[in-house]
Structure formats: structure tokens, C-alpha cells
Amino acid sequence: MRPSQILRSSEIPIGKYGHFLNKDTWGNLGCIIRQKGIITYTISPNRQKIFAGAxxxxxxxxxxRFTSQVLYWAPPLLAAYYAMDWANKRNEYLNSKAGRAEFKEG
Structure with missing residues (x-):
């Protein structure tokens, strides 16, 4: 239903013909006094660029972190590597012709 001619002749248009309740901001719905209890949230600048300097x-x-922890795991790792290397070489020697001749049974 369209407003009557008298209402349309006023300076402020009403309804869907150009007058909006929200003419300033969402917190001020056409009122002179700002509404209470409206809370706005923003994101801080360091949260907007999440990969800045990543x-x-x-x-x-x-x-x-590597330099603070390397002395805890590197020495045991090296010791295990050299022990395994020695064991493999010793096993190959003992199963070779020279190793069997050296430790011959009988």
C-alpha cells in the first residue's frame, strides 16, 4: 500500500520510498541517542597477518631449538652408529674365510 499524497508531500520520505531507519550506523537506528549494550569487536593488527614473519x-x-638439544641426542646417536658399524664389520670378518680359519673349531 502506498502512502497517501499528504505523507508523500512531506520532506522526509517514509517506508520503502527512501526513508531508512538505519541512516547513520548499525548502533544508531534512526534515533538521536545511541543505543546502549551494543558491543563491537575488532581483530588486532598482529592477528590479521597470521603468517607475518613465520x-x-x-x-x-x-x-x-636444535642447538639447545643437540648435545642430548647426538652423542648417543654417534655411539650407537659406531657400535653398529663395528659389529657389522666384526660379523663380516668372522664369517669370512680368514675369520673362520682364525677361530677354527676343533
């Missing part, structure tokens, strides 16, 4: 920090953080 690759640079990844390299240096990885290096820092």
Missing part, C-alpha cells in the same frame, strides 16, 4: 622465525627458532 618463515623467518621458523628458521631461527628451529636453529635455536
Amino acid at each position: 618463515f623467518h622465525d621458523a628458521v631461527f627458532n628451529t636453529w635455536r
Whole structure:
């Protein structure tokens, strides 16, 4: 239903013909006084760029963590490697012709 001629002749259009309740902001629905209880949230700038400096920090953080932990796992790893290498060489020698001749049964 369209407004009457009297209503259309006023300076402020009403309804769907150009007058909107929300003419300023969402918190001010056409009222002079701002509404209470409206809370707005924003994202901080450091959260907007989630990968800012990620690759640079990844390299240096990885290096820092590696250097702080290398003395805990490197010596046992080297000892196990050399023990396994010695055991393999010893096994090959004992199963060779020279090793069998050296430790011949009988």
C-alpha cells in the first residue's frame, strides 16, 4: 500500500520510498541517542597477518631449538652408529674365510 499524497508531500520520505531507519550506523537506528549494550569487536593488527614473519622465525627458532638439544641426542646417536658399524664389520670378518680359519673349531 502506498502512502497517501499528504505523507508523500512531506520532506522526509517514509517506508520503502527512501526513508531508512538505519541512516547513520548499525548502533544508531534512526534515533538521536545511541543505543546502549551494543558491543563491537575488532581483530588486532598482529592477528590479521597470521603468517607475518613465520618463515623467518621458523628458521631461527628451529636453529635455536636444535642447538639447545643437540648435545642430548647426538652423542648417543654417534655411539650407537659406531657400535653398529663395528659389529657389522666384526660379523663380516668372522664369517669370512680368514675369520673362520682364525677361530677354527676343533
